[in-house]
Amino acid sequence: MGSPKPPRGPDAATVAKTAAELAALADLSVSGLARKYEELFGTPCRTRNKQYLRKRLAFKIQELAEGGLSPRALARIEELQKSLPPLGPGATAKGSRRKSEPTAAEPERDPRLPAPGIVLTRRYGKTEHRVTVLEKGFEYKGKPYRSLSKIAREITGTSWNGFLFFLGRKGSARDAEGSAKA
Secondary structure (H helix, E strand, C coil), rough: CCCCCCCCCCHHHHHHHHHHHHHHHCCHHHHHHHHHEEEEHHHCCCCHHHHHHHHHHHHHHHHHHHHCCCCCHHHHHHHHHCCCCCCCCCCEECCCCCCCCCCCCCCCCCCCCCCCCCCEEEEEEEEEEEEEEEEEEEEECCEECCCCHHHHHHHHHHCHHHHHHHHCCCCCCCCCCCEECC
8 A cells, every 4th residue: 555645635734723713704893894804815805794794804804824725726727718808998898889988077877777868757655756867866856966876865855776766676777668768
């Protein structure tokens, strides 16, 4: 018989240290998680979502303890990446180009919105509320607004997704005949 193979993976001390670090994440506040994120990733985090931060930190702690992806997996990623179309300014994931390039001063109009000039109506309580879709924003009671959500909040007094409140679905506009009237 041959000699026994050396153990693969981290030793018992590393496993115990990693387990302790992972357990400590549960006791950290959002601010503590954000500090730990900056410590491990070298950049400030852009979120305050506690569960997301815990998951990202747990993955990073394990990656540092046990190593990242294998050289074989990294080579496969490189191979697959070469077969993808280029993603540059103006390119979409499928490799096609957008019809027009938005400039830094003029952001692209949200494609979920109905056409400018459409009047969205919504009955809330005993009142029918009318919002006109503009090229850049909305008009409600003669006052300009940048988002439907701000108008919905003014009407209800609580936070609402504007698309959901006025168009009946989160993130997609119905045709003008549903909740929107010309």
